[in-house]
């Protein structure tokens with residue numbers, strides 16, 4: 001027969017529940033009570049070993065159901081289940097139902113011969129009926145009244161991703177405007193009703209698009225509550241991405257992010273070699289102790305507390321301080337913070353007010369007489385684990401937010417040193433993966449440099465970190481974990497190297513390089529606002545690449561004459577849903593305003609390839625770089641594409657804007673894209689929306705097929721921009737992100753140079769201008785070649801503009817033309833590199 005285990009903080013309560021259940025049935029059910037702990041002074045608590053013994057006492061082939069009273073009782077139950085043999089674990093289930101009602105319902109079902117799954121469902125349903133009252137009593141005494149006359153209304157949630165972080169936060173904020181108890185129940189997924197003022201409750205209800213939910217409120221407030229909910233639902237919680245009715249899309253596996261590494265600085269990590277190599281995020285040099293920044297919740301000593309009121313006051317103060325810190329960080333970022341980031345930080349604040357989370361902690365401080373820090377740590381760690389274990393990729397991603405909020409509060413509870421692990425002394429910080437919120441925390445600290453085990457050049461955090469004016473290197477690999485805290489290391493941002501044991505010679509060489517680097521930086525700073533003009537008066541345009549709103553200040557200060565590439569896919573990444581037309585328009589407008597009349601080239605989204613977007617439900621691809629990316633994807637996902645085109649056009653009313661299409665491979669694609677643009681123009685025109693109807697239309701040349709067809713493509717556009725990052729990877733059949741083939745993936749390969757040369761010639765033949773926005777455009781060695789080939793615009797990272805202008809101003813066009821003709825005929829990239837280095841040396845010494 002199925003057995004029952006009753007876990008309670010009180011031994012007497014556990015026995016009482018057992019007694020009650022025994023009396024409910026004619027047959028004897030195997031029930032074991034596992035209450036209290038073996039401590040005569042403090043008998044209240046739960047003990048995993050006692051639960052384990054109870055499981056064994058009632059274990060049979062038909063299985064065991066465990067019921068528990070308060071939150072930490074579940075932890076003891078989980079621990080006991082973990083300790084079982086795997087074949088036993090399959091038969092033991094934790095039943096998330098209120099203790100008394102759940103056990104009684106289960107006992108009755110078991111007595112009538114139900115199977116484990118049926119018994120569990122019955123128990124949960126018995127709990128669901130009474131759950132609102134039970135939880136209400138816990139969290140809001142004022143609302144603890146008979147709600148048998150409560151009113152209910154059902155709603156269908158239509159935004160594709162349902163009540164994920166942002167809509168959940170909006171819902172909580174709205175519901176907090178009412179006094180009484182409000183419950184939300186996900187009927188579609190059969191979840192228990194939850195407190196609609198708890199962001200956690202709502203998130204864990206896992207409401208996705210087309211789910212039906214029921215809202216319950218007191219008769220006094222019901223009409224107003226339902227009207228507010230109706231407004232939210234009708235407005236799709238402020239999101240555009242609506243679900244087609246009755247047709248929920250099956251979620252497809254999204255490419256998974258790198259998992260968290262083993263604890264840094266421990267012996268379990270792989271052996272460290274002498275030097276680790278990664279990718280450059282920002283150049284520069286740093287020498288100092290390495291310091292691992294913990295990104296998981298630290299272990300906290302459990303402390304017994306006497307003055308419970310004082311401890312609760314301390315906890316409340318920590319919550320307030322954490323909130324004030326988030327507000328201050330948002331304030332400090334000012335205009336630089338995108339609306340989306342703002343919403344994420346607001347969601348962090350909502351967690352700090354969540355009655356289920358914070359109320360649960362206060363209640364446990366009182367009942368367990370333990371310090372707030374360990375209870376908060378346990379609560380937030382469990383919560384992060386719960387989120388990580390959910391199927392929904394977006395909800396999984398929220399685990400990082402929980403850890404972030406959790407650490408922040410801990411810092412105020414136990415002090416900076418133990419919780420956040422930011423050192424007092426200047427140090428080189430090592431992260432597993434840098435998060436945008438980490439960068440915000442670092443802005444005012446004395447950090448010498450940053451490195452990380454994983455992370456990409458174009459990640460949001462990478463973009464933010466590259467503006468800190470310190471060396472930053474990502475993707476050093478798991479070997480970074482093996483480096484001991486405090487070990488003296490040398491970080492070379494430009495070479496993307498971390499030297500783990502620099503000797504005096506290395507340090508002396510680095511000091512020389514640093515002096516030269518600083519001198520060049522100062523010279524470049526002085527030259528950044530001059531014209532990019534050769535000695536003999538040939539003028540080119542120096543433009544900046546941009547990939548996040550946060551870069552606007554860096555771009556505006558860089559000396560760039562325009563933005564030659566705005567990578568818009570970053571508007572879609574690191575978030576839960578696509579920005580709608582208004583949000584995108586606003587972002588483009590903010591950038592246009594910041595540019596004060598300088599042109600902005602907006603590249604339509606290049607989703608796919610190395611830029612996956614989890615919420616877009618894209619299939620996993622064998623070869624994403626050769627797959628459904630760039631314009632190919634946009635032309636299939638027309639609603640997304642049209643939204644973006646409309647937003648760019650609307651913004652074009654405010655200042656000079658160009659549109660550029662990425663990953664064009666054929667003439668048909670280009671024509672299809674232009675047709676869509678035309679249709680959107682028509683729609684906006686009819687709606688009386690102003691836009692620039694003369695805006696330039698261009699394409700990126702980054703697929704060899706497009707370069708070969710450049711003569712046919714050129715007459716149909718206003719400009720080309722060569723994307724050498726992709727063009728090189730496709731030309732050389734060498735993955736741009738694979739360090740093993742970096743030698744091949746080199747734009748100075750003569751094969752690539754020849755293709756670039758032919759493309760420039762084709763553009764000029766057709767009378768259009770041509771730029772370059774791949775990384776080659778900011779490469780000092782490429783500058784004389786590209787000038788010689790006649791490139792009109794060079795678009796690069798903002799920090800490279802000054803150096804680029806310095807280089808150009810030392811060159812003469814005819815000599816560059818000769819050099820270009822010469823290097824096109826060389827054997828390989830190394831030969832090209834050597835030849836150009838000698839050419840530049842000659843100029844220096846002239």
Ligand code: PEP
Pocket residue numbers: 565567606702722723724725726727773774775
């Ligand atoms: C390129 O491919 O060179 C380019 C500029 O585009 P992205 O790096 O965004 O793919």
Ligand code: MG
Pocket residue numbers: 662702723725726
């Ligand atoms: Mg590209």
